Amino acid sequence: MSQVSTDPVDPATPGLSARPAPAWSAWRAVVGFGMVSLAADMVYEGARSVTGPLLGALGASALVVGLVTGAGEGMSLLLRLAFGPLADRTGRYWSLTLSGYALTAVCVPLLAVAPFLGGAGLAVAAALILAERAGKAVRSPAKSALLAQAAGAVGRGRGFAVHKALDQLGAFAGPLLVAAVIAATGLVWPALAGLAIPGAAAIGLLLWIRRRVPDPAVFDTGTPPAAPALAGSDTGTPPAAPAPATTAPPTPRSGWFGADLPRRFFLFAAAAGAATAGLVTFGIISFHASQTGVLAAAAIPLLYAAAMVAAAMAALASGYLYDRWHARVLFALPVLGAAVPALALSTTAGAIVAGTLLWGPPSECRTRPSRRSWPTWFPPPAGPPPTASSPPSRALRHWPAEAWPGPCTPARCPS
Known part of the structure; x- marks a missing residue:
């Protein structure tokens, strides 16, 4: 497959010129x-x-x-x-x-x-x-x-981090x-x-x-390779032996989507889906609040903004708690999710506000701890990391543990 114009070009590659410096x-x-x-x-x-x-x-x-x-x-x-x-x-x-x-x-x-x-x-x-x-x-x-x-x-x-911080500012x-x-x-x-x-x-x-x-x-220059030793150099260091050939990664089994994924992946996916199945969209919550007349029309967007703030704070807390308790923090999701419709779809303003504030954290955090659990539960296969065009099943299994270092905050976890 030929390279597209957006692929990085190595200036040292014969026949290819370096890109001009950006403005x-x-x-x-x-x-x-x-x-x-x-x-x-x-x-x-x-x-x-x-x-x-x-x-x-x-x-x-x-x-x-x-x-x-x-x-x-x-x-x-x-x-x-x-x-x-x-x-x-x-x-x-x-x-x-x-x-x-x-x-x-x-x-x-x-x-x-x-x-x-x-x-x-x-x-x-x-x-x-x-x-x-x-x-x-x-x-x-x-x-x-x-x-x-x-x-x-x-x-x-x-x-x-900078991008996500500005993104969250716009969402608020x-x-x-x-x-x-x-x-x-x-x-x-x-x-x-x-x-x-x-x-x-x-x-x-x-x-x-x-x-x-x-x-x-x-901008994405990567790490430059070490320069090879020149013939006749006086360093006295013998040239390094060529690196041994690596074994090609195993070819995924043909068949339906995700056929090469382990059984526990699907159990995990089913559990994650069930844990958040009770979460309604904010469209339902805002529809209910407006139809019942419990909240003024101008208060509904303010409530959504407050839910975004609650979600951001929960993302900070979930990252810290995950580092201490690991995947056990996921057990909180079904508890919060079950409380959301009971409160947010009630007929009192206080309960609707409380339910919406509880809706924000599970909506934001249901993916954060889950992503951290992948490297432990689904070890990556051998071979180079996948790209965006790799089979989705291999990309899921090749999730790098170092991809999300440190606590998951709204400013650090790209969506």
Whole structure:
């Protein structure tokens, strides 16, 4: 397979010239990607904070709200299995990143016109919500690859930390902006229309980064190989013996997806799914709060922002507790998950607030301790690490223990 333009080029390789120096430093590129995520998170997290009330106002039932929001979250995850390998095969990392962000920047503000479409408004709003979540799946793998290359020169731990911190700031600021507009106007649609401003900012910033750093791989130089000893040198050190050939990794068994994974992986996956199956989307919680009239319209986005803060604090605590108690912290997930619907779907304001604050931590932390458990329970196979286009089953088994060093904080765990 031929190399794509975004693959790093070794300047020492005969016949290949070194890439020109970028106009920006690596840190500036990393911060630029972080600012893009900040603006984009303001858009889609702001919209998610009022998805339930919006669909309810358009005539949706709780079942429809659950189906639309649940299907959207599923699409944003499952479609990455297709768009990650697509980015690797085509090398169109920038195109996929821009396309995904464009879907978010366009679909969310268009939700503002749904209340004016009469009977078609509900169908249009549902389609726009699903399209926005599909955009998340389109851009995430490609953007992560670009960011990882840019962060290679500054340290991927620090680079992703800065990026995630800015990302979390946008996730908190978006609902606050929506709440302020609803409080001022008493309507949801002006708040959604106003999200066009950070959406346009995200696209503009991304185009600017692409122009200044068209190939972030120039930062990802890696570790240079040791120079071979020259003939006739006076060092007196004999040339090193050639490294022995490594055994190729075993070829995964053919058949259905994940056929080469151990049985305990599927038991673990089933347990993780069952532990969080009771978690409802915030769309259901916000729909219930608005339909019952327990909370004011402007208070619902504020409640979502508070849940994001609770999730961030829980991520800090889960990383610390995992280092002490290891996978035993996972037993807390079904307990928290069982309490969420009982409280969040009640008819008192205090219980709804408490249930939403409990909803945030399991929603954020259900993947953090689980990821840490993989290296212990599923040792990596022999052979080189997989890439985004490797078979998903091998990528799961090759999870590196050092990939998530230290406590898992909102600023250190890339999503």
